[in-house]
Amino acid sequence: MAVDTAVVWFRRDLRIHDNEALLEAADAEEVLPVYAFDPREYGEREFGGEHSFRYEKTGGIRTRFRRESVADLRERLRERDSDLVVRHETPERVVPAVAAAVDADAVHFGTLPTPEEVSVENAVRTRLRGIDVTPSRHWTHTLYHLNDLPTPYTDISDTYTGFRKSVENRATVRDPLPEPDLPTAPVGEVGAGSVPTPTDLGVDEVEYDDRAALRFEGGETAGTERLDRYLFEEDRLREYKETRNGLLGQGFSSKLSPWLNEGCLSPRYVNAEVDRYERERVSNESTYWLVFELIWRDFFQFQFAKHGGDFFGRGGIRRRDDIDWREDDAQFGRWTAGETGIPFVDAAMRELNETGYQSNRARQNAASFLANDLRIDWRMGAAYFETQLVDHDPASNYGNWAYIAGVGNDSRDRAFNVVKQAEKYDADGEYVTHWIPALSDLPPTKVHAPWTLSEQEQAEYDVQVGIDYPEPMVDLE
Ligand SMILES: Cc1cc2nc3c(=O)[nH]c(=O)nc-3n(C[C@H](O)[C@H](O)[C@H](O)COP(=O)(O)OP(=O)(O)OC[C@H]3O[C@@H](n4cnc5c(N)ncnc54)[C@H](O)[C@@H]3O)c2cc1C
Structure with a gap:
């Protein structure tokens, strides 16, 4: 037979x-x-x-x-x-x-x-x-299975809260499936082949950067190790909600996104490990909040199932045509290079370029600056993130960008005051000086707005604005 x-x-x-x-x-x-x-x-x-x-x-x-x-x-x-x-x-x-x-x-x-x-x-x-x-x-690849949604995906709510409440109240996350026993692989008939090199793929080879929040190594082995380290070894989940807006270091958030997006980790497995943590360690708002964030991930996946290519239009799923989006290659180039003259934005973009990662807070500000302050077509920013991000996922990336640009799943104004944000989330200036050494000697009160330094202060702090660090490309006042 x-x-x-x-x-x-x-x-x-x-x-x-x-x-x-x-x-x-x-x-x-x-x-x-x-x-x-x-x-x-x-x-x-x-x-x-x-x-x-x-x-x-x-x-x-x-x-x-x-x-x-x-x-x-x-x-x-x-x-x-x-x-x-x-x-x-x-x-x-x-x-x-x-x-x-x-x-x-x-x-x-x-x-x-x-x-x-x-x-x-x-x-x-x-x-x-x-x-x-x-x-x-x-x-x-999602936490909730498509077939378990309380409504057909075409009818899901376009707001996160509506979607979250409907799945939390009327659906259940399935248990992860067991690992199979695998029969033989008839590989001899075709030949295994080798993993192409970056050169084969036409991509520049890159080294790991020591300044990165974490060394993101691909694979199920490294992904499950990261989850175990964050939850059990370092016991960080108990304070996730308080630390998740952090900017520097490996421990302030889970850093699971690259493994989730290449599918090295299943969100249901993460959820099961969070359940175990809640049984063995503590169950609190923070432990719930990681799942809350995984539901954000689901939200964008199911939103793309519902709206498809409409997400990639300039006016987004809301087909807004009242925003005058610009194309300006010179300004766009300054943003991508981390040379805008706004330290918080530049630190975020330099981190992205060197490591492929940015915290959620850094992403929101970098994106808002391009879309809301420069009014450059938000899709150019999203495409740039697509190239650079180690954790890029089309639904999460374009969904979040559209959201911030005001053309996605939220009708409220999502513009961030990037200087205020910097002062709040990087009060001591550590993040900015980590990525922009030229500003290292500035006191925290000055580091987020070097354009306000007098001549005398510039001499005192050993930085010449316009020479060591750019003048701001827009007047944020
Ligand atoms: C402009 C912009 C672009 C983004 N692009 C991506 C992207 O391409 N890929 C991506 O995975 N995330 C994206 N995000 C969402 C978020 O910034 C990252 O998921 C998060 O910073 C990853 O770090 P973490 O794993 O430590 O997150 P944690 O805070 O530990 O969160 C746990 C997990 O929840 C999910 N999650 C958290 N926030 C979001 C969110 N807003 N949207 C969707 N999922 C979320 C991620 O899978 C994340 O790994 C983007 C956000 C913005 C503002």
Whole structure:
């Protein structure tokens, strides 16, 4: 009798735990896991739509994280006597070719709600049907399962509070699924292939920066270690709500976002570990708040399922046409380089450029400055974040940007007073001086507004505004 064979196409679910696609595939007699580095995800491209600016879709830092994640997945699969086929080619070529080579009956994979991911999935499914292989999709990346929402996703509330209350009151988070026992992988029939280098992918190789909040190393192994460290080893969750607006260091927030977004960690597994922490350590507002933030993540995922490509329009899902968005390459260049002359914004952008990470507070201010103070098309900022962020996710990134730019899921004015924010959240100026050493000698009362220094003060603090550090590019008064 013919052997029953399944292929698992890994996408942004690079893990063995709580992975429905892998678990269901494991019922077959042979299972072949596959990952495709899609060339369209790397290198420069046009933003598209009515906008012609170009940007790099995946920069060096996220590329490194992803390569490490794929390598870790392969190692974990090999430890379980399985393997991972790796290719550098579009999924719609790789997946059907591999499925045909091993005579697979089915291909299992995680489905995603964002437009590009949907179109890749559709291309793969069409080709699989053409060769008589059954595509089997699974919802693997949110806290609440799509099928457990109290209403069809097309009817969910467009406000976070409405959405959160509806799921908290009328849905339950499922337990994480068990790890499967994996049957043999018929890898010999196709060849395992190697993880492409950054050069193969057309991306600059980058080193880790010692000033980073955390060394973000890709993979399920590092992701589960990070979760354990934050919750149990360092016992930080008990004070998360008070510390989460921090700016410096690894411990003020969970730093789980890169692992969640490449799927090295499942949000249901994080939730189960929070439950365990609540049983074994403490249950308080902080422990709840981490889940509250994971629901924000879900909110944007389901919002994209509902509104799709409308999120990428200049006027957003609210189709606002009353804002005069500008394009100004010189000003945009100063913002990306961290040379605006506003220290809080510049520190945030320098941190992003060097490490791929920014705290939520830093992101809000950097984004608000571009969108609300400079009024430069917010999508250019979002595209820049897409290149640089180690934890980029299309729904979280464009959803948050649209929110701050006033074209997303909130009709209130979301403009931040960046100097006031700096004085509140970086009262001692430590964050700003960490990233802008030229301002190191300034006292906390002056560090967030160096343009107010007199000639005499500039001499005293060893900084010449306009020479050592730029003049502000706009008058924030
Ligand atoms: C302009 C802008 C762009 C952003 N782009 C992204 C992005 O591309 N990817 C991304 O994961 N987050 C994004 N965020 C949300 C948030 O800033 C990060 O999730 C958070 O800073 C990651 O650090 P952490 O894991 O320590 O977060 P924690 O404070 O520990 O939160 C725990 C988890 O909750 C989720 N979360 C928290 N806040 C948000 C939020 N506002 N929206 C969605 N999920 C949230 C994340 O998965 C995060 O890992 C963006 C925010 C802004 C303002």
